[in-house]
Amino acid sequence: MAVGKEIRTQIASIKNTQKITSAMEMVAASKMKKAQDRMLASRPYAEKILNVIGHLTHANSEFKHPYMTASSDNTRVGIIVISSDRGLCGGLNTNLFRSLLKDIAAWQSDKVEVELCTIGKKATSFFKNTGLKINAVLTDIGDKPQFDDLLGTIKVMLDRYDAGEIDQIRIAYNKFGGTMTQVPTVKQIVPMEVTEEKSKDHHWDYIYEPDAESALSALLVRYIEAIVYQGIVENIACEQSSRMIAMHSATENAGDMIDELELIYNKARQAAITQEISEIVAGAAAV
Amino acid sequence: MAVIHVDVVCATEEIYSGEAKCVFAPATMGEIGVYPMHVPLISTLKPGEVRVETENGVESIFVSGGIIEVQPDTVTIFSDTAIRASDLDESKALEAKKRAEEAMSSSQTEQDISTTQAALAESMMQLQMISKMRGKKR
Numbered sequence: 001m002a003v004g005k006e007i008r009t010q011i012a013s014i015k016n017t018q019k020i021t022s023a024m025e026m027v028a029a030s031k032m033k034k035a036q037d038r039m040l041a042s043r044p045y046a047e048k049i050l051n052v053i054g055h056l057t058h059a060n061s062e063f064k065h066p067y068m069t070a071s072s073d074n075t076r077v078g079i080i081v082i083s084s085d086r087g088l089c090g091g092l093n094t095n096l097f098r099s100l101l102k103d104i105a106a107w108q109s110d111k112v113e114v115e116l117c118t119i120g121k122k123a124t125s126f127f128k129n130t131g132l133k134i135n136a137v138l139t140d141i142g143d144k145p146q147f148d149d150l151l152g153t154i155k156v157m158l159d160r161y162d163a164g165e166i167d168q169i170r171i172a173y174n175k176f177g178g179t180m181t182q183v184p185t186v187k188q189i190v191p192m193e194v195t196e197e198k199s200k201d202h203h204w205d206y207i208y209e210p211d212a213e214s215a216l217s218a219l220l221v222r223y224i225e226a227i228v229y230q231g232i233v234e235n236i237a238c239e240q241s242s243r244m245i246a247m248h249s250a251t252e253n254a255g256d257m258i259d260e261l262e263l264i265y266n267k268a269r270q271a272a273i274t275q276e277i278s279e280i281v282a283g284a285a286a287v
Numbered sequence: 288m289a290v291i292h293v294d295v296v297c298a299t300e301e302i303y304s305g306e307a308k309c310v311f312a313p314a315t316m317g318e319i320g321v322y323p324m325h326v327p328l329i330s331t332l333k334p335g336e337v338r339v340e341t342e343n344g345v346e347s348i349f350v351s352g353g354i355i356e357v358q359p360d361t362v363t364i365f366s367d368t369a370i371r372a373s374d375l376d377e378s379k380a381l382e383a384k385k386r387a388e389e390a391m392s393s394s395q396t397e398q399d400i401s402t403t404q405a406a407l408a409e410s411m412m413q414l415q416m417i418s419k420m421r422g423k424k425r
Contacts, residue, residue, distance in 0.1 A: 045301075152379025155379065215354070222298075
């Protein structure tokens with residue numbers, strides 16, 4: 001039957017799309033599980049280092065590391081932006097960029113200059129067009145981020161901090177708050193916001209080997225790397241869960257569209273049959 | 288008998304956690320042995336073997352460098368997952384900078400293609416919606 005051929009092809013194409021989106025949903029669901037495991041596995045490292053840093057603030061060290069002492073003025077901020085490499089994950093990246101742009105606008109009105117380091121293709125292509133200075137780029141991190149890849153990118157920022165060209169380093173990423181919630185987060189990593197609640201009754205300090213400066217540097221650099229790594233892993237978990245939700249609703253929408261089109265198709269088919277019958281009847285009456 | 292709590296962690300996972308009689312670690316200044324009630328110490332580690340002596344025997348873990356923190360009742364060893372060397376890090380930093388420059392200068396990159404494709408897909412969808420709405424009106 002010639003009727004409704006266009007509608008039928010349209011239904012077929014939407015069905016294909018639906019198959020793709022539901023497959024993507026399932027892939028994202030399984031990747032999310034893995035990303036979550038990776039996220040949990042990397043937590044002890046960052047937590048343990050934080051513990052040590054907590055001890056350090058209690059110790060009466062004669063040496064204060066620059067990463068732990070806030071500089072008096074704040075004229076330049078460096079931000080490490082973590083995004084996904086791929087799209088089709090709902091509003092994940094856009095939400096993060098939007099909240100970050102708000103912060104950047106606030107800083108700029110306070111005459112604070114902003115420079116970036118972008119991780120992930122989406123952040124790189126987005127911030128390229130904002131005219132902000134990008135110091136370092138890391139893309140194609142994949143589902144299993146390698147620690148080695150991060151080092152260079154982080155070193156660029158730390159070098160600039162060491163040289164006094166930036167006064168603060170912040171990190172922007174999506175915090176994983178369960179499957180349904182991703183929270184765009186911007187937090188300060190250097191200088192560390194240490195809480196000085198120490199009790200002065202015991203005076204002790206670590207023995208540092210080989211010396212205080214190199215031991216502390218090694219520790220603090222690892223801490224910063226651990227935070228950035230954690231941020232990336234969390235962002236990947238967010239990306240997968242966000243994609244899973246987006247693809248789920250896409251599959252549902254495709255189903256709705258198919259239902260609607262099938263109704264239209266059936267109506268057209270019925271109308272054609274009715275018309276044919278009435279034509280036959282009219283023809284028979286005429287004879 | 289006094290015991291110390293030992294944690295060996297690396298950035299991607301927890302390697303060992305438990306009580307021990309003593310721990311030996313390859314500090315940069317030479318191997319150190321840590322028994323309970325050791326004075327607080329922070330030291331960098333060189334590649335080598337960490338030995339954890341427990342009631343049930345000796346646990347041996349290889350570390351490729353890292354940091355050890357000693358408190359009287361706990362020992363935490365942060366093992367490196369990445370190989371570090373100042374010149375290696377330097378070259379990686381340069382690569383990251385280069386990528387930034389490339390991204391800033393080139394107008395036609397892979398990223399642009401993907402954004403253009405996304406924009407194209409979006410306008411295609413809009414067209415479809417418009418034609419669908421027109422079809423309904425009729």
